[in-house]
Amino acid sequence: xxxxxxxxxxxxxxxxxxxxxxxxxxxxxxxxxxxxxxxxxxxxxxxxxxxxxxxxxxxxxxxxxxxxxxxxxxxxxxxxxxxxxxxxxxxxxxxxxxxxxxxxxxxxxxxxxxxxxxxxxxxxxxxxxxxxxxxxxxxxxxxxxxxxxxxxxxxxxxxxxxxxxxxxxxxxxxxxxxxxxxxxxxxxxxxxxxxxxxxxxxxxxxxxxxxxxxxxxxxxxxxxxxxxxxxxxxxxxxxxxxxxxxxxxxxxxxxxxxxxxxxxxxxxxxx
Amino acid sequence: xxxxxxxxxxxxxxxxxxxxxxxxxxxxxxxxxxxxxxxxxxxxxxxxxxxxxxxxxxxxxxxxxxxxxxxxxxxxxxxxxxxxxxxxxxxxxxxxxxxxxxxxxxxxxxxxxxxxxxxxxxxxxxxxxxxxxxxxxxxxxxxxxxxxxxxxxxxxxxxxxxxxxxxxxxxxxxxxxxxxxxxxxxxxxxxxxxxxxxxxxxxxxxxxxxxxxxxxxxxxxxxxxxxxxxxxxxxxxxxxxxxxxxxxxxxxxxxxxxxxxxxxxxxxxxxxxxxxxxxxxxxxxxxxxxxxxxxxxxxxxxxxxxxxxxxxxxxxxxxxxxxxxxxxxxxxxxxxxxxxxxxxxxxxxxxxxxxxxxxxxxxxxxxxxxxxxxxxxxxxxxxxxxxxxxxx
Numbered sequence: 001x002x003x004x005x006x007x008x009x010x011x012x013x014x015x016x017x018x019x020x021x022x023x024x025x026x027x028x029x030x031x032x033x034x035x036x037x038x039x040x041x042x043x044x045x046x047x048x049x050x051x052x053x054x055x056x057x058x059x060x061x062x063x064x065x066x067x068x069x070x071x072x073x074x075x076x077x078x079x080x081x082x083x084x085x086x087x088x089x090x091x092x093x094x095x096x097x098x099x100x101x102x103x104x105x106x107x108x109x110x111x112x113x114x115x116x117x118x119x120x121x122x123x124x125x126x127x128x129x130x131x132x133x134x135x136x137x138x139x140x141x142x143x144x145x146x147x148x149x150x151x152x153x154x155x156x157x158x159x160x161x162x163x164x165x166x167x168x169x170x171x172x173x174x175x176x177x178x179x180x181x182x183x184x185x186x187x188x189x190x191x192x193x194x195x196x197x198x199x200x201x202x203x204x205x206x207x208x209x210x211x212x213x214x215x216x217x218x219x220x221x222x223x224x225x226x227x228x229x230x231x232x233x234x235x236x237x238x239x240x241x242x243x244x245x246x247x248x249x250x251x252x253x254x255x256x257x258x259x260x261x262x263x264x265x266x267x268x269x270x271x
Numbered sequence: 272x273x274x275x276x277x278x279x280x281x282x283x284x285x286x287x288x289x290x291x292x293x294x295x296x297x298x299x300x301x302x303x304x305x306x307x308x309x310x311x312x313x314x315x316x317x318x319x320x321x322x323x324x325x326x327x328x329x330x331x332x333x334x335x336x337x338x339x340x341x342x343x344x345x346x347x348x349x350x351x352x353x354x355x356x357x358x359x360x361x362x363x364x365x366x367x368x369x370x371x372x373x374x375x376x377x378x379x380x381x382x383x384x385x386x387x388x389x390x391x392x393x394x395x396x397x398x399x400x401x402x403x404x405x406x407x408x409x410x411x412x413x414x415x416x417x418x419x420x421x422x423x424x425x426x427x428x429x430x431x432x433x434x435x436x437x438x439x440x441x442x443x444x445x446x447x448x449x450x451x452x453x454x455x456x457x458x459x460x461x462x463x464x465x466x467x468x469x470x471x472x473x474x475x476x477x478x479x480x481x482x483x484x485x486x487x488x489x490x491x492x493x494x495x496x497x498x499x500x501x502x503x504x505x506x507x508x509x510x511x512x513x514x515x516x517x518x519x520x521x522x523x524x525x526x527x528x529x530x531x532x533x534x535x536x537x538x539x540x541x542x543x544x545x546x547x548x549x550x551x552x553x554x555x556x557x558x559x560x561x562x563x564x565x566x567x568x569x570x571x572x573x574x575x576x577x578x579x580x581x582x583x584x585x586x587x588x589x590x591x592x593x594x595x596x597x598x599x600x601x602x603x604x605x606x607x608x609x610x611x612x613x614x615x616x617x618x619x620x621x622x623x624x625x626x627x628x629x630x631x632x633x634x635x636x637x638x639x640x641x642x643x644x645x646x647x648x649x650x651x652x653x654x655x656x657x658x659x660x661x662x663x
Contacts, residue, residue, distance in 0.1 A: 259276030265288025
């Protein structure tokens, strides 16, 4: 473990300050289409071009144009559409460059009326995190460095997403930082920092999460449509953490009685 | 079990619903022996409070006997068989706010805090039976209630004090007391109280208990003014005279030292600004009618205090900020921090300083709740306070 105060976000922001850090407009020649996908693209493009040319009409010309674009995409490995929405199927691992170009960055902090040590203890055992993070299904600690995470996903996306993660920084009672290892379904990295506040105010907990949405920016927008803006989600996770630590429980009304206004009743589901 | 449920504007029903169960370790289940209808319940009844859903169980002034406790409630704090009153605000006891005696600001008791934050910046505590913005908790106008954080939220009461004497410790007695305490009453002070409903009645009594020389009570309902006069207040019937003029005359031209708005968002008035409020609320430009609040600000002496126990929920128009600022007024307000007051007010009841049962005018069985709400809302049959008895 490094003794320097380092988190993933710092790696990412350092990357952006490097002299050869690239702006989005400079990445027009980047390969962002994966190998087998390029082959499929070439084949489909060739077929479409042939069909389009044989029609000898305006629609045919358009089809041929689409075919040509697919051939270009297959030949060069660069897709303008992927560029626009921030998808890259060519690379597997999330490097700081990728987070800078395509990542979502969320920061939230919360004041919790408990000593730093207690909060650090809870968070350090990543198996506790599904109790406060609603999008996590389970976390299993593999060894003192690595853990395996399973998150919930919409069923059209496969129902769940998994990855292995490792600690990249661990200073007892001060900061914990982690990131996903290559091969993750969704590249992500995070850190949590614990800071004493004075005059009996407790501990300030600051969480930073960076992740690369699998379907690019469209994925983030779709998720937001279904009421899951990442900033909101992390804030609610932190609120659950605060409540768990300060009171030992999360307040709920699930299962409480309610009426139906026609003389009978049922148990509450939902808020 | 039977429970009173909200079914739309001016519609409540008594439904047969499942019994409550322990949902979290610090819960307790109370068998309700007395439960009251509050003036703020009328805001729900009249459709002024958003985020209500048909079938929500109402009621936040209730007491009874503990029948079950969760594993997280220590036996020496609370156990089955204990007779308790439950504050209407739900508080965890461990957060920044509870630790500073700001119990109705508890950070941890509202499961829908995210929703309240959108309207208010930060969420107040959860409440029993008072819309989903405050958590959507099932209320106490029922045969049984589930009480969260029962180790903090249940106060034992002695067997020799009847329900009628202690049930108002749940809400309206501490509410009136806090309103009076917020005035920082000094010897010689004259306090003006708008609203002679049950909260106003307790406010008047508390002002005298805290050393006010005179209390002036303002309302338009004769039996309520009579009750205020029996407590020692000078009364003003707003249907008969101009409040500002009378207050100025009574105080020798200086104005009352403190003004208490014990009316809140559904104020009635016959002035131009009151008419504006009717129009604005009907067209959803405003969510309340702060007619009394404007009057309190206007009538208060310079350097005085405006204390606001009256419930407001959203956005009010045309508030005289100029008067407030230029007269150096202090505004003190808040949902009652009930837990702060129960021990000392219980002591006052035990000592005989006050018998809170004086406000009760009607006692009805729980099954007659729809009739009781109508009675209370229309102030029929000289109704001032209704207590519902599940066992009756």
